[in-house]
Amino acid sequence: MARRSSAPLETVTGRIDALNSDGWGVVRAAAGGKTVFVAGALPGELVEYRVRRRERNHDQAELVTLLETAPDRIAPRCAHFGLCGGCALQHLAPESQLAVKERELREALRRIGKVEPASWLSPLSGAPWAYRRRARLGARFGLEGMDLVRYRPDERQFGTFLELEQRAEAERQRRERQRTERLVERALGADPNTTG
Numbered sequence: 001m002a003r004r005s006s007a008p009l010e011t012v013t014g015r016i017d018a019l020n021s022d023g024w025g026v027v028r029a030a031a032g033g034k035t036v037f038v039a040g041a042l043p044g045e046l047v048e049y050r051v052r053r054r055e056r057n058h059d060q061a062e063l064v065t066l067l068e069t070a071p072d073r074i075a076p077r078c079a080h081f082g083l084c085g086g087c088a089l090q091h092l093a094p095e096s097q098l099a100v101k102e103r104e105l106r107e108a109l110r111r112i113g114k115v116e117p118a119s120w121l122s123p124l125s126g127a128p129w130a131y132r133r134r135a136r137l138g139a140r141f142g143l144e145g146m147d148l149v150r151y152r153p154d155e156r157q158f159g160t161f162l163e164l165e166q167r168a169e170a171e172r173q174r175r176e177r178q179r180t181e182r183l184v185e186r187a188l189g190a191d192p193n194t195t196g
Helices: 094-111 164-187
Strands: 011-015 025-027 035-039 046-054 058-068 137-142 145-151
Touching (some): 011 035, 011 058
Parallel strands (some): 035 058
Antiparallel strands (some): 137 145
């Protein structure tokens, strides 16, 4: 069982070497010789982070400042990115997400399955948006029964619960933006199935 201890809230600077399987940036052999997982950081980035949880073999940290950004960092489209736990790599360009996931699969097959396929097919991919189907909900029970249902944050993040109405409103706004984009594309005579 991992041993946890409270951590000082000092800010540390480090270069992100890789992503772990949960999509956190990895700083190898950071101060103290331990690996640090930084929520929201991408490979190649120089970041300032604050350790929030210490484990026996690694530490977990929150991103404080991006000093140098990765070229494949994009702005997340969801207002709740990083809090609800649904989209761990939304800040990474879609083609880079595919590469990360393929690397993770190759490594798992090699390390855990002890197999190396003779050849690989191209990854299946589609539209980078409107495919997400996972939601983590939490319910609170009071004296009168269930009195609150909220989106549950990723417990590894250091966020708070999100109100269900906020997420529903963000989804309505996303759908409205997509509808407007399609109308504009049709008005301009562009093919809505291509990207430009």
